[in-house]
Amino acid sequence: MRSLWIKLRRYPALLLLVTVYLASTAVVATNILRGRSGAPGQGRKTILRFAHWQLEPGIRSAIDDLIADYTALHPDVEVRQILIPEQGYFQWVNTQLIGRTAPDMIEVGSGGAVGWSLWPKFYARYFLPLDRYVDEPNPYNAGTPLEGVPWRQAFFDEMEGGYSEELQSFFRVPIATSTVRLFYNRDLVRKVWDGPFPETFEDLTELCDRLKAWGEEQGVIMEPIAGSWYNFRQFFNTYRTALTADYLDRLDRDFNGTVSRIESAAPLYSGAVRMDEPALQGNFALIQELAEYFAPGFTALGRDEAVFLFLQGQSAMITTGTWDFEVMRVQAEFDLAVAEIPLPSPSHPRYGALVAGPTTEAGLRGGFPMGVIKDSPNVETTLDFLRFATSLEANEKLNRTMSWLPVAEGARLAEHLQPFAPLIEGYASCITYDAPGAELAFEQTFKELLGGKIDYRAFVESLMAAYDRELPGGVASEFRNGEQTLSQQIRFAALRRAALAGAVGAEKALTADSQAQYQRIMEAYVVQLGTRHNDIRVWIDSVAAKP
Structure with a gap:
């Protein structure tokens, strides 16, 4: 041992490297032991680690308030948030799961098409099936109308947002949900528009024309609608449903009220449904018309960039979901307002006869879903925290604070969230163009159009x-x-x-x-x-x- 020490002293750089390595190993080991400790009886708190990608302002503080309320009831528990940017979240989760270093609970469901295909495999291998727990009452609902109600039935969707169709089991606990709306800068709109915000597509395009003309007169940057590919798809989905909902009778071959991806793709493949039919051609003509009011190159922008342009007053409108509402409420230096996405009126010369109606949100499911790692040493405490988070009073408070929609059945919607209340009347999505295997080709070709x-x-x-x-x-x-x-x-x-x-x-x-x-x-x-x-x-x- 002494000879090794003498040799190391001859090479100070190597000695420094070994020292740093040993110190780092000790720190990491200590943090892991502390972070995964479940032995409060030994004088330590039970520490729960909670990872998610919701970095929008207001969400972290709202969850901190939730944690404070929970730990006031359970002073022997400490809950730590781990915030990971959305862009690298799926890769981070993948690494944590494989390395067996995942926190006790994580938000699940990110990663796009690739992620969606892999999450069921992750559930089966790494996550705790919740079936044995969801039929038990949530003790934190005691003294409320949900007292004694099975946990899953205490959700507005009976916990369908937590159910894995692939594995036929509950693997997720949703803690919030959201809807999509059109946000607008009322101060800018009032400069060119008298009366109520447009309720038809033709009035919306008229407003956009006036905004562009006003920007040119004032010599300022004014793109009527702030957008990225992410935000634009929300417009596209709304108009796709409105113009193609009547295809349900032609495509729903098993009469179950929905159209599968194959039921949608097969007729386009065979020619039984053609892209030159009035409704389909009108769908893309309308969306091309709308795209003229977005900034050039908007398909290359990210969601955060679109929100930034809107908040800077360089655009008057943006489509996004409840998840961005709080950041805009806090940071907007103008009168922020919310509206439904306007559809063409029945009298529109080209699109009016093609419109079936708005998109229904009756099928809304719980979101912000949390999964419990099955080899966590703190499974029971983690489940207890999630029961608290989804109880009537705690869930109502959480979502009022972070400006999302609550998932607890019977929870009251805060006044400022009333415009986001789900719209029940309308039509479900029917035709989809990104058919199995052709998803990337459709996206690339659509962007070129x-x-x-x-x-x-x-x-x-x-x-x-x-x-x-x-x-x-x-x-x-x-x-x-x-x-x-x-x-x-x-x-x-x-x-x-x-x-x-x-x-x-x-x-x-x-x-x-x-x-x-x-x-x-x-x-x-x-x-x-x-x-x-x-x-x-x-x-x-x-x-x-x-x-």
Whole structure:
């Protein structure tokens, strides 16, 4: 040992490196032990770590208030927020899960199309199934109208936002939800517009024309609508539903009231539905018309950049969700107002006859979903914190403070959040153009259309070529994933059935638990099996009908 020390002294740089490495290892080990400690009886607090990507101003402080209320009831618990930027969040989570260093609970569901395909695998491997807990009452609802109500039934959507269709189990606990609206700078709008904010698409475009003219007269930058690709898609989705909702009768082959991705893509692939039909062509013509009021190159901008331009007064309007409301309320130096996205009136010369109606938000589900890591040493405390966060009084307060919508059934909506109340009347989305396997091709081609690089005819030719090239493989992949899902469901059902057969005596509670889970799994299995068979039939018919 002494000889090693003498050698190291000859190389001070190496000695410094070894010293720093050992010190860092000690610090990391200490932090891990402290962060994952669950032994308050040893004089330590139980420390819960809580990771999410919601970095908008107001959210962190609202959650801090929630934590303060919880720890006032449980002084032996400390809850720490870990804030990770959205851009790198999925990669961070992936690393934490694989390295077994994930915090006790994390917000789930990020990562785009790639992430959505991987989250079910993450749930199955790393997250705690919540089925045995969701049918128990939430003790924090004592003394409220939700006292004694099973936890999942104490959510406005009966916790559907926490349910994994792929795995037929509850893996997420939503703590908030949101809707999308059109925000506008009332001070700017009043400079060029008298009376109420536009309620029709034609009045909206008239307002945009006046704003552009005013900006030129004043010699100031004025793009009527602030946008990025993210924000623009919210406009597009609204108008896509409004103009194509009547296709439900043509596309819904199994009459279940919804249109699957394959039910939508197959008729376009075969030519049974054509992109030159009035509603589809009108859909893209309308959105091209609207894109003229966005800043040049807006498809390359990020969401935060769009919000910044709006707050700087360089744009008068922006579409975004409740999640951005608090930052705009706090930072806007103008009279901020909120409206629904205007649709063409029935008298519009081109689009009026094509509009079915607005998009319904009746299918809104809980968001800001939290998953519990199953090998956390603090599972019970983590679940207790989430029960508190979703209790009627705590959830109402949390969302009032951070300006989201509460998920607790019967929670009152704060006055300033009334414009975001879900709209029940309307139509569900029908046609989707980003078909299985052709998602990237559609996005790239659509951006070229919006940028004026190609016309609508070239857009259709390029998109249909991508369908011919990519759709067969994409559909095959969709079917393989469906087969894996169904197989997983059968395995889960067998496990529940085994629990039913083997439970005796003190395991009666387990028996009741497993019975409910088994029934849910089998009911969902039957539905998904029918959907899969329908999709296969639709695809085979489209291939046979293709010229």
